Amino acid sequence: MKHDLIERNLGILLVLTMFAISAGGLVEVIPLFFIKETVEKVDGVRPYSPLELRGRDIYVREGCYLCHSQMIRPFRDEALRYGHYSLAAESKYDHPFQWGSKRTGPDLARVGGKYSNEWHTQHLTAPRSLVPQSVMPNYPWLVKTPLDYSDIQLRMKALRKTGVPYSLTQAEYDRNVKDFGPDVAKSLHIPDAEKNLIAQAQLGNYDGNPANISEMDALVSYLQMLGTLVDFKKYDDDYFVKFR
Amino acid sequence: MSQENKNSVQTTGHVWDDDLQELTNPLPRWWIWGFYITFTFAVVYWLFYPAWPIGGSYTKGVPGFNSVTYTATTVDGKQVKKTTHWNMRSQFMVDMNELTALQKKYFDKVASMSYEDVSKDAELMQFVNSAGKTLFSDNCAPCHQAGGQGKIGFSPNLTDDNWMYGGTYDQIHTTIEGGRRGYMPPFSQVLNDEQITQLANYVLSLSSEPHDPVAAKAGDALFHGEGAACYYCHGPDGKGKIQLGSANLTDKIWLWANIPADKTQEDKVNDIKNVIYNGLAKGVMPNWNVRLKPEQIKLLTVYVHDSLGGGK
Numbered sequence: 223m224k225h226d227l228i229e230r231n232l233g234i235l236l237v238l239t240m241f242a243i244s245a246g247g248l249v250e251v252i253p254l255f256f257i258k259e260t261v262e263k264v265d266g267v268r269p270y271s272p273l274e275l276r277g278r279d280i281y282v283r284e285g286c287y288l289c290h291s292q293m294i295r296p297f298r299d300e301a302l303r304y305g306h307y308s309l310a311a312e313s314k315y316d317h318p319f320q321w322g323s324k325r326t327g328p329d330l331a332r333v334g335g336k337y338s339n340e341w342h343t344q345h346l347t348a349p350r351s352l353v354p355q356s357v358m359p360n361y362p363w364l365v366k367t368p369l370d371y372s373d374i375q376l377r378m379k380a381l382r383k384t385g386v387p388y389s390l391t392q393a394e395y396d397r398n399v400k401d402f403g404p405d406v407a408k409s410l411h412i413p414d415a416e417k418n419l420i421a422q423a424q425l426g427n428y429d430g431n432p433a434n435i436s437e438m439d440a441l442v443s444y445l446q447m448l449g450t451l452v453d454f455k456k457y458d459d460d461y462f463v464k465f466r
Numbered sequence: 467m468s469q470e471n472k473n474s475v476q477t478t479g480h481v482w483d484d485d486l487q488e489l490t491n492p493l494p495r496w497w498i499w500g501f502y503i504t505f506t507f508a509v510v511y512w513l514f515y516p517a518w519p520i521g522g523s524y525t526k527g528v529p530g531f532n533s534v535t536y537t538a539t540t541v542d543g544k545q546v547k548k549t550t551h552w553n554m555r556s557q558f559m560v561d562m563n564e565l566t567a568l569q570k571k572y573f574d575k576v577a578s579m580s581y582e583d584v585s586k587d588a589e590l591m592q593f594v595n596s597a598g599k600t601l602f603s604d605n606c607a608p609c610h611q612a613g614g615q616g617k618i619g620f621s622p623n624l625t626d627d628n629w630m631y632g633g634t635y636d637q638i639h640t641t642i643e644g645g646r647r648g649y650m651p652p653f654s655q656v657l658n659d660e661q662i663t664q665l666a667n668y669v670l671s672l673s674s675e676p677h678d679p680v681a682a683k684a685g686d687a688l689f690h691g692e693g694a695a696c697y698y699c700h701g702p703d704g705k706g707k708i709q710l711g712s713a714n715l716t717d718k719i720w721l722w723a724n725i726p727a728d729k730t731q732e733d734k735v736n737d738i739k740n741v742i743y744n745g746l747a748k749g750v751m752p753n754w755n756v757r758l759k760p761e762q763i764k765l766l767t768v769y770v771h772d773s774l775g776g777g778k
Contacts, residue, residue, distance in 0.1 A: 298561040302565075459538055462555060
């Protein structure tokens with residue numbers, strides 16, 4: 223009897239149990255990989271520059287996602303507070319994505335440009351000096367710690383394996399020029415990563431200290447670009463409805 | 467127990483340890499019915515909502531059962547009525563349409579009336595106050611603080627009569643829409659410590675703070691001379707220029723040098739010296755034309771001017 227076979231054979235029981243409990247998830251997820259409209263067609267989305275990428279990694283390291291989501295849902299109250307709802311296209315180069323679901327603090331999907339670099343630097347160092355009732359922790363070491371970017375090329379190569387179009391060869395670079403324009407393409411070229419990272423940090427001077435490149439430089443450069451890539455003024459306000 | 471059950475209920479037929487058996491009791495009737503109802507529910511659901519994937523697309527529900535009609539605004543500002551299948555985003559359009567309809571009456575008035583007329587319309591000002599408070603808390607309070615009182619060393623007070631960039635409606639509007647970025651160059655390379663001390667004493671004398679009169683006199687000359695050329699930005703009278711947002715140095719209101727908190731004359735001098743040495747580039751007010759709609763910016767202008775108090 224088959225029942226008997228499953229009950230007496232742990233291996234088969236395990237495989238079949240795993241299949242049974244993942245079926246519900248797989249049925250919902252797999253079709254999304256094939257449905258053409260899942261990721262919206264929209265201009266402006268690009269992978270992170272090397273400095274922003276390091277900032278993203280510090281964001282993950284410090285566990286900011288435990289209190290902050292990066293996913294504005296298509297609800298009226300969220301649109302009023304945070305801006306346009308998030309698009310799938312906007313996180314297509316995020317591995318892993320930072321959508322999150324816990325909001326002890328506000329959503330950060332469109333925080334880019336909302337505040338000045340000075341504000342972010344002071345707020346991350348001592349949140350309560352600006353928002354007295356805040357429960358966000360102090361991150362005083364970010365301004366003091368020099369940014370370690372010795373492995374930036376490896377980080378970009380790893381993402382390239384997952385399909386993010388960072389370029390290694392001339393052909394890939396040329397393709398990026400076509401897809402993103404020459405300026406962005408330059409920032410995506412892996413062999414120039416250190417040079418580009420330093421240049422952006424010095425030009426932006428995000429932490430207010432031009433003398434060195436700190437972890438704060440990287441994190442603020444990341445926060446300042448969040449949600450700014452798509453220019454929604456170029457689209458009808460219902461343009462994204464047709465992708466659902 | 468096993469004796470009774472043996473006759474009424476079947477077992478799975480497995481036997482362990484000689485006599486240990488497993489019963490196959492039928493599922494309770496209410497459970498079975500619940501199970502069938504979920505199937506019926508699913509079928510009804512397919513009529514109303516996007517459900518089954520087919521190749522690169524999916525079923526979108528049956529038109530008529532689940533149509534959603536909303537008004538969209540195109541890039542060039544035209545209003546278009548559209549009908550589509552139910553989904554989160556079309557439903558969102560409906561919700562936003564509802565909100566627009568509720569607020570339209572007020573926002574249309576704010577947009578079309580002059581600032582002065584808005585501020586005299588008591589009913590409209592109620593709307594300005596409640597909508598303005600929310601907008602201010604979400605966007606401005608993290609810098610200007612909850613009541614707009616500002617923070618020394620960071621952002622200006624919006625509740626007083628003192629305006630770096632001007633306090634008329636139009637000037638406030640320009641500030642909010644395009645942002646502001648006050649800049650004063652560092653003088654550490656241009657002037658020596660003695661000169662900077664003299665200038666600091668002169669600056670303190672402008673607002674009758676304790677200072678060394680002899681040094682201040684020398685500072686006066688430097689301030690108006692070509693070497694330091696402070697007058698160029700702060701004006702010959704030291705009252706500042708609205709186009710540059712250069713501080714009025716003759717009042718007792720300070721933004722960067724925390725003079726009121728300093729106890730001794732020496733501390734006050736040092737604070738001003740600090741500003742002159744390092745210059746100022748941290749006064750950054752973001753531009754809001756990308757985040758807020760024109761009518762929201764106009765509303766905030768009235769809110770800052772009339773409700774926070776201090777417009778002039």
